[in-house]
Amino acid sequence: xxxxxxxxxxxANHYPDNEAFRYNDKALTxxxxxxxxxxxxxxxxxxxVQRGDRVGVYLNRCxxxxxxxxxxxxxxxxxxxxxxYAPPSxxxxxIQDCGIEHLISxxxxxxxxxxxxxxxxxxxxxxxxxxxxxxxxxxxGWGVDFATFCANLNTRTxxxxxxxxxxxxxxxICILEEDLAYIMYxxxxxGTPKGIMHTHRSGLAxxxxxxxxxxVQPTDRLGNHAALHFxxxxxxxxxxxxxxGTTVIISDIHxxxxxxxxxxxxxxxxxxxxxxxxxxxxFLQSGIEExxxxxxxxxLYGGEPFPAKHLRTLMEQLPNAIFSNVYGPxxxxxxxxxxxxxxxxxxxxIPLGKVWGNTEILIFDENNNPAKVGETGELLVRSATxxxxxxxxxxxxxxxxxxxxxxxxxxxxxxxxxxxxxxxDQGDLHFLGRKDRQVKIRGYRIELxxxxxxxxxxxxxxxxxxxxxxxxxxxxINAVVVLKKDLETSDLKLYxxxxxxxxxxxxxxxxxxxxxxxxxGKVNYKILKTS
Amino acid sequence: xxxxxxxxxxxxILNDPSTxxxxxxxxxGSGLVDSMGFVRIIAxxxxxxxITIPPTDxxxxxxxxxEAMSNYVAKLKG
Numbered sequence: 001x002x003x004x005x006x007x008x009x010x011x012a013n014h015y016p017d018n019e020a021f022r023y024n025d026k027a028l029t030x031x032x033x034x035x036x037x038x039x040x041x042x043x044x045x046x047x048x049v050q051r052g053d054r055v056g057v058y059l060n061r062c063x064x065x066x067x068x069x070x071x072x073x074x075x076x077x078x079x080x081x082x083x084x085y086a087p088p089s090x091x092x093x094x095i096q097d098c099g100i101e102h103l104i105s106x107x108x109x110x111x112x113x114x115x116x117x118x119x120x121x122x123x124x125x126x127x128x129x130x131x132x133x134x135x136x137x138x139x140x141g142w143g144v145d146f147a148t149f150c151a152n153l154n155t156r157t158x159x160x161x162x163x164x165x166x167x168x169x170x171x172x173i174c175i176l177e178e179d180l181a182y183i184m185y186x187x188x189x190x191g192t193p194k195g196i197m198h199t200h201r202s203g204l205a206x207x208x209x210x211x212x213x214x215x216v217q218p219t220d221r222l223g224n225h226a227a228l229h230f231x232x233x234x235x236x237x238x239x240x241x242x243x244x245g246t247t248v249i250i251s252d253i254h255x256x257x258x259x260x261x262x263x264x265x266x267x268x269x270x271x272x273x274x275x276x277x278x279x280x281x282x283f284l285q286s287g288i289e290e291x292x293x294x295x296x297x298x299x300l301y302g303g304e305p306f307p308a309k310h311l312r313t314l315m316e317q318l319p320n321a322i323f324s325n326v327y328g329p330x331x332x333x334x335x336x337x338x339x340x341x342x343x344x345x346x347x348x349x350i351p352l353g354k355v356w357g358n359t360e361i362l363i364f365d366e367n368n369n370p371a372k373v374g375e376t377g378e379l380l381v382r383s384a385t386x387x388x389x390x391x392x393x394x395x396x397x398x399x400x401x402x403x404x405x406x407x408x409x410x411x412x413x414x415x416x417x418x419x420x421x422x423x424x425d426q427g428d429l430h431f432l433g434r435k436d437r438q439v440k441i442r443g444y445r446i447e448l449x450x451x452x453x454x455x456x457x458x459x460x461x462x463x464x465x466x467x468x469x470x471x472x473x474x475x476x477i478n479a480v481v482v483l484k485k486d487l488e489t490s491d492l493k494l495y496x497x498x499x500x501x502x503x504x505x506x507x508x509x510x511x512x513x514x515x516x517x518x519x520x521g522k523v524n525y526k527i528l529k530t531s
Numbered sequence: 532x533x534x535x536x537x538x539x540x541x542x543x544i545l546n547d548p549s550t551x552x553x554x555x556x557x558x559x560g561s562g563l564v565d566s567m568g569f570v571r572i573i574a575x576x577x578x579x580x581x582i583t584i585p586p587t588d589x590x591x592x593x594x595x596x597x598e599a600m601s602n603y604v605a606k607l608k609g
Contacts, residue, residue: 060562085562108561253560253591256569260590285586514570 002177003200004238005073007207008034009170011244015218020241022268023063023249030244033066035168040071040104040129042166043158047102047125051076051175054098054183057228058082058091058105058113058126061252065228067129068104069182069237073200076173078180080195081229083519084109088116090193094185095121098195098391104129110146119153126150131160177201183391184231186330195391196330205384206234206333207242209357213337214272214298214324218244221295223265225250225275230520231330232302235274258282262291269295274326276521277306280314294320302326302334304522305431305449307456308347315343327352327431329417331400332386335359336429349453351428352421358384361429362414363421368402376422376432380414387415420447439468439475441503451477451506454499458492460485465515465523466506479506480528482515532580533601539575540597544568554598569594576600582607 001010008020012030019027028036049055055077057068072079080100082091094100101124105113117123128142142150142157150157181203183195210216216239224236224247236247248268254261262283265273273280273296280301299321306325315323322341328334338353355361363377364370371377380402389397402414420432433447440446448466455464462484468475481492489509496505516524533554542548544564558564564572573584582604593603 060560085565112562251560252562253557253595256559256566257589257591257594259587260592263590286589287587513574514567516567 002204003073003175004181004203004207005037005070007204007238007241008037008070011218011241015244018218018244019246021063021066021247021249023061024251026063027246028063028066030241033070036067036129036163037070037074038168038170039163039166040067040127041074041171043127043163044071044075044077044102045171045173046166049075049077049102051173052180053077053102054080054100056080056082056095056100056103056123058084058103058109059228060084060106060108061227061249061255062106062108063249064104064106064129065249066237066247069228070241071129072104073181074171074173076171076175076179079182081182081184081227083227083229084112085519088112091116092118092121093193094195095123097185097193098183101125102127106130107142107146110143114146114149117150117153117155123153123155125156125158127158127162129160129163131164175200177204180388184229184330194393194396197388197391198333199388202333202385202387203234203238204242205358207238209385210235210239210334211243213356214300216240216243216245216272220245220271221268222247222272222274223250223268223270224248225255225273225279226521227519230303231333232274232276232520234333235272235300255279258286262286262288262293265296266291266293271295272298272300273321274300274302276303277301277310278304278517278521280306281310284310284314284317288317293318296321298322298324300324300326302328303520305349305453307453308344308350309456311340311350312343315340325350325353327429328381328385329415329419330387331415331417332359332381332383334385335361335381335383338428347457349430351424351430353428355429360412360414362402363423364402371422374423374425376420378435379417379419379421379429381417382412382414386413439470439477441468441475441477444501444503446477446504448477451479451496451500451504454496455479455481455492457499458487458495460487461492463515465525465528467525467528469529476508477504477506478508478510478528480510480512480515482513483511487511532604533597535579536576536597536600539579540564540572543575544571552597554601555596557596559594572600576604580604580608 012034016031017029020030020033021028055072057079059065103126106128147157177200181200182198185193185195222240226232240247325338326334327336336352338351360382362380365377405411418435421429433449437448452466462482464481466479516527518524541552
């Protein structure tokens, strides 16, 4: 097994009738997934798609995503997830940036596609893998209106009828593990999106390492909360198929209605859950006490720190599950883990933990020298799961890497995470903030994340976000706070001045109803700074 | 009541008073309304109809479309 799609071939051999993916009440077995992926692959190849070509997956959370991913991979092409809820300009950028000529989509996206596609984008075809009479609730056929719109752009539309005419045999393509499998675009905190290129090797390495670490079995059922463009989805789309288990795709509507989502977890008897902390925190007020979630044995979270106090409350509701803090920039997927069999005893930040297999780390000071033991430094990672580079950005790629040659002719390439860490006495890595979340106020260095964590310790505060605005050469700290009890700004400032040095107390505190988030569920600092 | 909710959503959430929106349209599943939009709709319903919506009631049955929301509000006021 050396390509990501070998997973589903292997699982179809051993467990042909196991459900590979489920969505609401519909499912695809491994056998069906292999057949339909091959059909899609043959169609793509007949349209001229060659090894390494980028094919866009322009879909909401739905069952089609599974066929899209494995169909594109089986054609030897590279899947590029596009977020239909992002501004059209963002998707237009991605389509042009990596030269996407074909899209996999479905009828529910017609309106979004109409707002996004223009003639100069050069999209040659749009394929809907499912038919109107089949298992997709979104109906596979295209509306007449949409087909006309596409025709005017010289874009052809295809549906399941076209797939059914294709072969279901494995396409004979020559592709190696080091060839590209997928590109995930990341916005970063500034500037234009970068396409993180991942190979079959990095994707499969992640699947193997995570399957081992969490002892994933063919009987496991994972709740996939993340959209495809966020790398948390790789557990559902790569790891579960690797072992032959089931991935339950949580629908868009469920992600917005936590009470329904918790009911779904119970109904599907999910054994593994993986999402950003925000989705988990929402469980707490959604009637979780009434549900039987004893089947859950692992709850993984990543993307952001999970405040210990909320984590503890949730863990007390799910005593059967072991929680795992997953850390890793999208450039390397995952690189550390910290498992919590029991709720945290205090409110200290949860550690990143230990480095996992097939991975090496370095901790560097500002001069690229190894930090002394126990000292803070930037984390560098070398891993089987690391990216090949940023699409068409050799400059940024070079800048992000540190290379050394300990043995002549054998280069070791590390990725600079931009995250500050330190190893504690217990040997666990601790996260101390982003290098770019560090500012200087009146000459003092401050970690914005530290101020955020301090704000959250106040009993009236539900959540907070801190950001700095730079005016000339001075930086001003601003805070937005979501309260759970009444509180005056002056009281909060007083509390902070007792916990933090004067220069670290925010100059501006605003109370708001909800903290703006990105589509991945992380705090959207960009919006906060501009509004 | 249904009409008031439709008008609110068209104007304040979709920012397009002229768009077509029916009481049966799937708002959340289609992506027309995102999580932030949903939070604002809840706030609007609570204020407009003087009700409190507990998080345990934020389920598909009550919020899948405007008709469901309308029925739910009527039930609460009940």
